[in-house]
Amino acid sequence: MERRTITPRPDWQRTVEEQGIVYPLTRHPDGSLRPYWDESAHYVFSLPEVEALEETVEELHTMCLAAAGHLVERGRLADLGITDPRVAAAVTESWHRRAELPSVYGRFDLHYDGTGPAKMLEYNADTPTSLVEAASAQWFWMEERFPGADQWNSLHERLVDTWRKQAKLLPPGPLHFAHSSADELGEDLMTVAYLKETAEQAGLDTDWLSMEEIGWDTLSGRFVDNRLKFIRAIFKLYPWEWLTTDEFAGHVLDTLDNGGGTGSTLWIEPAWKMLLSNKALLAILWELYPGHPSLLPAYLDGPRELAATTGYAAKPLLGREGEGVTLHPPGSPAPPAPEETCCYQALAPLPVFDGNHVVLGAWVVGDQAAGLGIRESSGLVTDSYARFLPHVIL
DSSP states (O other): OEEEEOOOOTTHHHHHHHTTOOOOEEEOTTSOEEESBOOSEEEEEOHHHHHHHHHHHHHHHHHHHHHHHHHHHTTOGGGGTOOOHHHHHHHHHHHHTGGGSOOOEEEEEEEOOSSSOOEEEEEEOSSOOOHHIIIIIHHHHHHHHSTTOBOSBOHHHHHHHHHHHHGGGSOSSOEEEEEOTTOSSSHHHHHHHHHHHHHHHTTOOEEEEEGGGOEEETTTTEEEOTTSOBOOEEEEESOHHHHTTSTTHHHHHHTBOOSTTOSSBEEESOGGGGGTSSTHHHHHHHHHSTTOTTOOOEESSOOGGGGTTTOEEEEESSOSTTTTOEEEOTTOOOOOOOSSOEEEEEOOOOOEETTEEEEEEEEEETTEEEEEEEEEESSSSOOTTOEEEOEEEO
16 A cells, blocks of 8 residues: 555546546635645555455454444444434334345445555445545546556446346435535535436436435325325435434334335335444444454443553444544543433544645445545544545556
8 A cells, every 4th residue: 555646637626527526626724725635645555465455454344334233233323322222223123124225335435545454434424425436536537547447336237237226125216316405515515416327327216316406205104205296215325313303203113114115215225224323333343342453452341451552442333434533542531421322432532644644435235345435634533624536556
């Protein structure tokens, strides 16, 4: 694994905008605009490195599924903060019927510097973003800048194939795709648009609306789209923790199709993905697989020995873009009790390449490792100001 600088392509911003990255620049707190898509450098991997990463990702995914099963079978959903009996019942039924429910993708965030086993930082299996840049834009960049090279990137093909294989699980009628119109940057919009395109390439009939446009028909007791047509299946880039606490949460749970024709609306990703997109999963994994080389020690009841040994990161159970994460070096004073329930994970400072803190985003599609996206940040927490850099295999 190596970081190499390179001259950006002429008119690179227009190029990537045409490829779906309508958010190539990020406005920083000082008011300046800086590249989010950053092709002034790239990362180079060897094929053996990528093959080892693929094996690690698929092993981690298998372990996460086993941990999800453990949580359901042992009745431990409260460890994830799922205390509403109706939500817990929906998650449990969804897990038991998962073979009947479409499930598409997820993204591991990994600590890796090329010298040792990759370590899992977290798993976003409900609403992962940075998909367009990982699947599409960096592939086109490679073809233009490094013709004949390769890339860890079968995302597009696997997404189309996964939709095609899971089409039989969908009810009749169009598969709706939705994102929140509160997304100001356009990242969620373009992620959903890209996923819709892959579904269409798989032969599915699709439709489009925002989450805010979803209506409720009181006469039929069903969700409807902006043309008053029943929504029988919908992909949403909208977290389940919002879906089950918003004003319409009762309707979601009342009409939830968890397989077997038991409800009127099927949501993708399915409700059982709440088991994987919760930081408490990190502690459950360490409990089930203590000492595993691709895991970091993690606990739910406090940092334990980590406070004096490695230090720790306190991570709220829910959240994205590093929001609410605090870092505590070994021996630092005990912080005030957090307002939110946290998972306490051993501190593993991100690898530094040319002064940049690097995290690998490894994608899983249809239960298989499918590709890599790389983000760099100026600080130790990968936040909304991080940059995306392409990679090649040489």
